[in-house]
Amino acid sequence: LDLGPSQIDIGMLAATYRADGRGLSVEEFTAEAVAGATGDNKIERRASRDVVLYGFGRIGRLIARLLIEKAGSGNGLRLRAIVVRKGSGQDIVKRASLLRRDSIHGQFQG
Structure with a gap:
């Protein structure tokens, strides 16, 4: 997973996954949930x-x-x-x- 700087609430992610009725695997759901912060969409860490x-x-x-x-x-x-x-x-x-x-x-x- 090519994840950029992020803050992820694991509890919220897990609760949302349990409530989701689409039948996605954990990996698919997680990849979709963090898609805005991965790959070409990720924000590069700026110079400190x-x-x-x-x-x-x-x-x-x-x-x-x-x-x-x-x-x-x-x-x-x-x-x-x-x-x-x-x-x-x-x-x-x-x-x-x-x-x-x-x-x-x-x-x-x-």
């Missing part, structure tokens, strides 16, 4: 672009979360560095803690 965040406040942490969660998804953005103001050693520890556990957005699994 390095991203440096200047600031690690609330917005910087949210952007870092998004970039880390989407790493490898074909969007071409790679988080390479985060620049912070000089502070105490405990400051960076606190910011790392806030990245891991946000009171609004919850636990970060990245």
Whole structure:
């Protein structure tokens, strides 16, 4: 299967296959379901672009979360560095803690 960068919900694919009444094999159904992302239709992975965040406040942490969660998804953005103001050693520890556990957005699994 010549599959381009994709996000496939296997549970949704399986449920759709079970509900489909056309009698296709698993291989045929899957090939049809991902046809828009294979062969000549696939989107080629674009050249990656390095991203440096200047600031690690609330917005910087949210952007870092998004970039880390989407790493490898074909969007071409790679988080390479985060620049912070000089502070105490405990400051960076606190910011790392806030990245891991946000009171609004919850636990970060990245």
